Amino acid sequence: MKSSRFIAHRLLLLLSAVLLGIGLVQAGDLEDALKSIKKKLKEQPTTPQPVQPVPPAQPMAPTPPATPAAQPEKPKDQLLKALLGGKTSPEEEARIGQQIAGNLLGAAPLVRDDSLQRYVNRIGRWVALQSERPDLTWHFGVIDSDDLNAFAAPGGYVFLTRGLYRKLKSEAELAGVLGHEIGHVIRKHHLKLLQKSQGVAALGGFIGGKLKNENQLLQNLIGNGAEIVARGLDKDAEYEADRMGMVLTARAGYDAYALPAVLAEIGHVAKNDKSVSLLFKTHPLPEERLGQLSEAVGDRLEGLPEGQTGERRFYRLR
Amino acid sequence: MKPNFSLLYACLLAAPAFAAPGVMIKDEDLRAAANAGANAVGRVTKGATVEILARQGGWTQISSEGKTGWVRILAVKSSAQGGGAGEVLGIVEAGTARRDPGKVVAVAGLRGLNEEELKLARFNPGELLLLDRYASDRVDAERYAREVGLRPQSVAYLPNPKRQQQDGKPGQPGQPNGLAGY
Numbered sequence: 001m002k003s004s005r006f007i008a009h010r011l012l013l014l015l016s017a018v019l020l021g022i023g024l025v026q027a028g029d030l031e032d033a034l035k036s037i038k039k040k041l042k043e044q045p046t047t048p049q050p051v052q053p054v055p056p057a058q059p060m061a062p063t064p065p066a067t068p069a070a071q072p073e074k075p076k077d078q079l080l081k082a083l084l085g086g087k088t089s090p091e092e093e094a095r096i097g098q099q100i101a102g103n104l105l106g107a108a109p110l111v112r113d114d115s116l117q118r119y120v121n122r123i124g125r126w127v128a129l130q131s132e133r134p135d136l137t138w139h140f141g142v143i144d145s146d147d148l149n150a151f152a153a154p155g156g157y158v159f160l161t162r163g164l165y166r167k168l169k170s171e172a173e174l175a176g177v178l179g180h181e182i183g184h185v186i187r188k189h190h191l192k193l194l195q196k197s198q199g200v201a202a203l204g205g206f207i208g209g210k211l212k213n214e215n216q217l218l219q220n221l222i223g224n225g226a227e228i229v230a231r232g233l234d235k236d237a238e239y240e241a242d243r244m245g246m247v248l249t250a251r252a253g254y255d256a257y258a259l260p261a262v263l264a265e266i267g268h269v270a271k272n273d274k275s276v277s278l279l280f281k282t283h284p285l286p287e288e289r290l291g292q293l294s295e296a297v298g299d300r301l302e303g304l305p306e307g308q309t310g311e312r313r314f315y316r317l318r
Numbered sequence: 319m320k321p322n323f324s325l326l327y328a329c330l331l332a333a334p335a336f337a338a339p340g341v342m343i344k345d346e347d348l349r350a351a352a353n354a355g356a357n358a359v360g361r362v363t364k365g366a367t368v369e370i371l372a373r374q375g376g377w378t379q380i381s382s383e384g385k386t387g388w389v390r391i392l393a394v395k396s397s398a399q400g401g402g403a404g405e406v407l408g409i410v411e412a413g414t415a416r417r418d419p420g421k422v423v424a425v426a427g428l429r430g431l432n433e434e435e436l437k438l439a440r441f442n443p444g445e446l447l448l449l450d451r452y453a454s455d456r457v458d459a460e461r462y463a464r465e466v467g468l469r470p471q472s473v474a475y476l477p478n479p480k481r482q483q484q485d486g487k488p489g490q491p492g493q494p495n496g497l498a499g500y
Contacts, residue, residue, distance in 0.1 A: 098446065099441070101446065101449070102441040102442055102443060102445070102446050103436075103439045103440065103441050103442075104436070104439065105442045105445035105446060105449070106439040106440040106441055106442040106445070107431060107435045107436050107438075107439035108429075108431050108435075109442065109445050110445055110448055110449060110452075114452075117452040118452055118454070120452075121452045121453055121454040122454045122458060122459055122462045123462075124454070125453075125454040125455070125456065125458070125459035126454075126459040126460070126462060126463050126468070129456060129459055129460070130470060134456070135456065137453070138453065138454075139449050139450070139452075139453055140452070140453075140454075141449050141452070143431075144429060145429050145430065145431035146428040146429045146430065147429075147430050147431050149431065161431065163428075169375065170375075226436040226437070226439040227433075227436055227437045227439075229436060230433045230436045230437070236478075236480070239478075240478065243475065243476040243478075244475060246476070247473050247474070247475050247476060250471055250473045251470055251471050251472070251473050252463070252468060252470065253463065253467075253468035253469045253470055253471060254468070255376060256473075257375075257376030257377075257390060257391060257392065258375075258376060260376055260391050260392055261375045261376040261391065264373055264391060274428075274430060275428070275430070277432070278431065278432060278433065281433075290391070290392065291395065292479070293392055294343055294392040294393075294395060295343075295479040296476045296477070296478070296479050297392050297476060298344065299344060300474075300476060301473070304471060304473065305469075305471065306354045306355065307471075308466075308467070308468060309375075310466065310468075313466065
């Protein structure tokens with residue numbers, strides 16, 4: 001009996017040390033660490049420890065450990081539960097996204113230009129209406145940064161930097177950029193990235209519910225909110241978002257080639273320019289993306305009526 | 319040998335003194351100007367070798383068999399080593415772009431947004447409230463589209479080219495609006 005408590009305690013310490021010490025948690029590395037730890041545990045005889053009123057947790061249990069009865073469930077606990085379950089409802093998805101969005105805005109607030117923000121929201125919503133999730137609570141924002149970048153968060157949050165906005169030459173190009181980010185939301189790319197890290201939380205459950213670290217677990221899962229957007233998705237997700245961006249732009253009645261035009265424009269910026277350093281850390285290079293798009297498009301957009309560019313009515317920033 | 323980029327850019331449209339080799343990846347009309355409404359001044363076929371001269375928006379200027387004109391940006395691929403069309407276009411357009419590998423260039427006074435700032439970011443509920451205020455509802459968005467004459471089109475998602483290769487199927491020639499893409 002003593003030995004399994006000892007092991008659980010050790011694991012908790014290890015987990016805390018790992019999470020607190022490492023900061024930016026590499027989900028992949030932890031998965032491996034997890035597997036080896038779990039393997040070791042399976043070799044030990046385990047006896048249920050009635051420290052908390054919880055049944056002995058199995059690895060990867062769908063239900064999280066219950067909190068001690070008296071404690072009201074905090075929003076973060078619910079989020080963790082949702083992530084643990086691997087299935088998030090639209091509401092939970094939006095809460096996760098809101099957490100990320102709120103933190104991102106903490107780093108770079110909205111540009112103070114009502115007309116700009118309303119314009120971007122209108123165009124964004126119109127493009128989103130062409131997708132299979134037209135009625136999410138879509139939020140669009142231009143954030144105060146001179147870097148070139150755009151971000152999406154689960155549940156319908158889409159941001160682009162003022163720096164990127166300034167590079168755009170037409171409403172169609174704006175639609176293209178927003179369409180790409182909308183694609184990420186539709187395909188739940190960021191949500192899936194988060195759910196992959198739930199291996200860590202599952203371990204927390206297995207240990208038996210000592211929940212002092214749950215908030216820390218969640219914090220590290222989402223990673224202070226905004227950190228996830230700096231992690232980058234895999235290349236295929238980016239290529240997929242590019243394909244979807246072009247199609248959504250076309251569906252919205254715009255010139256489908258506006259997104260490739262933006263990519264080419266970004267490709268024109270020197271690779272070592274600071275304004276694109278995070279972008280190029282988290283995305284394939286524009287030339288790769290253009291190559292992938294060429295291949296994907298082929299002849300498929302022939303016969304489409306010429307879409308609008310909306311160049312003249314495009315809201316320009318000073 | 320490092321070409322003088324500024325000079326290159328200046329000469330670019332006057333005479334194609336510097337052109338990058340490219341190849342057409344599909345049949346395209348060669349247009350007089352960088353828009354679909356412009357007259358076709360010729361046609362280039364898939365596989366044809368061309369010279370890439372410039373880019374404007376979603377269009378690329380090329381010359382082929384003595385004729386110069388514009389084609390869609392995605393229709394032509396660079397044959398230069400290392401790259402997609404984008405890379406060649408980057409060279410062609412280099413203009414005043416700095417080329418100093420290994421040195422990240424930052425301009426003082428510009429607001430960046432780096433990983434550190436993102437990591438340390440604190441939740442800002444006030445900004446979220448502001449964000450909410452700007453949201454556009456469906457009716458608003460649809461009204462706008464009507465007002466400016468945006469006409470929705472039915473377009474299928476594009477399939478993943480990698481998937482197709484794995485299935486061993488050659489890429490399908492154009493099948494507009496019928497594909498079960500994703």
